[in-house]
Amino acid sequence: MSILKYPLFVSDIDGTLVNQMKKIPDANKETLAAFRHHGGLFTLATGRSYIEAKHFIEELEIRIPVILCNGALIYDPSTDVLSPMATIEREIIFNTLVELEKRKEVLDIFVYTLDRVYATGISSFSRSAIEEGEFPLELIDTFDHIPQVPLIKLVMVSKEETMQQFRKWMLQVNHPLELVQSADYYFELLPSNISKGNAVRSLAEKMDLTMEQCAVIGDHLNDLSMVEVAGISAAVANAHPQLVQAARHVMPSNEEAGVAHFIRRHLLTTTPQAQGQ
Numbered sequence: 001m002s003i004l005k006y007p008l009f010v011s012d013i014d015g016t017l018v019n020q021m022k023k024i025p026d027a028n029k030e031t032l033a034a035f036r037h038h039g040g041l042f043t044l045a046t047g048r049s050y051i052e053a054k055h056f057i058e059e060l061e062i063r064i065p066v067i068l069c070n071g072a073l074i075y076d077p078s079t080d081v082l083s084p085m086a087t088i089e090r091e092i093i094f095n096t097l098v099e100l101e102k103r104k105e106v107l108d109i110f111v112y113t114l115d116r117v118y119a120t121g122i123s124s125f126s127r128s129a130i131e132e133g134e135f136p137l138e139l140i141d142t143f144d145h146i147p148q149v150p151l152i153k154l155v156m157v158s159k160e161e162t163m164q165q166f167r168k169w170m171l172q173v174n175h176p177l178e179l180v181q182s183a184d185y186y187f188e189l190l191p192s193n194i195s196k197g198n199a200v201r202s203l204a205e206k207m208d209l210t211m212e213q214c215a216v217i218g219d220h221l222n223d224l225s226m227v228e229v230a231g232i233s234a235a236v237a238n239a240h241p242q243l244v245q246a247a248r249h250v251m252p253s254n255e256e257a258g259v260a261h262f263i264r265r266h267l268l269t270t271t272p273q274a275q276g277q
Helices: 013-017 026-037 050-059 090-100 160-172 196-206 221-229 241-246 258-267
Strands: 008-011 041-044 066-068 073-076 081-084 106-113 117-119 137-139 151-158 177-183 186-191 214-218 232-236 249-251
Touching: 008 013, 008 196, 008 258, 013 050, 013 258, 026 041, 026 258, 041 050, 041 066, 050 066, 050 073, 066 196, 090 106, 090 151, 151 160, 160 177, 160 186, 177 221, 196 214, 196 221, 214 221, 214 258, 221 232, 221 241, 232 241, 232 258, 249 258
Parallel strands: 008 041, 008 214, 117 137, 214 232, 232 249
Antiparallel strands: 066 073, 073 081, 106 117, 106 151, 151 186, 177 186
16 A cells, blocks of 8 residues: 555656657656655556557556546556547537638648547648657548547647637537647547546546545646646646646656656655654
8 A cells, every 4th residue: 555645646748758859758767666666656648549658658667547638548558458438429520520621720630539540631740740650640531431430539730820719719619529729739629528637537536546645747738637636736847838827836847857856856755644653
């Protein structure tokens, strides 16, 4: 049994756990190992699909469920099972796609399923952000060719100068979906009530932990829901201003191993009962 005050720690990946080279700094690995040595449980909460997150899951030898696609998917390493928390009805997806394809500010649209990502094209802007060999993209002539499989989320790519205009339009559209900005140029449409925060809450319940015993860290607006519900939270210094304001603590940037600083300063602390033993 863990004697840590916050036995469950959940971290975002991009912009948080990894640096600009998409590598996990050694300091982060070392402090995570110390956290787990003291009985801590660690996992990831990311907007990435399983294939995109797989090498981080393996590198860190994560053994508890991983939150993928901003809470829409859960991967359990102990059983090697990928489970959707919710899906989007095909009719809703296609009605939304019709409207999105009319918007000039939308550069690319990606439709996520359990194990594939579908698009009718990809701009050089999006291509430059894709990690070679780790993005399960399948280009199709029309979205009508998407197989009859569960549909997990929509991702829209738009340049920063048109992002605000796009956001205003999306908030006016009548659809039963969750809208979240996951990066400076990425908006996502998720099934209703799906978020990283709700996924962390569900994970804590399965582990017989309260939200007060959970620690989280992130960098963007898709991390806001878990920052708002966790017992202790942090934003890296490079985080979106709204997340910096919402988080209890602000750590050094992802380039300076902010995750390691958070663990050392706040998570390697024991419960009052343990301190008195």
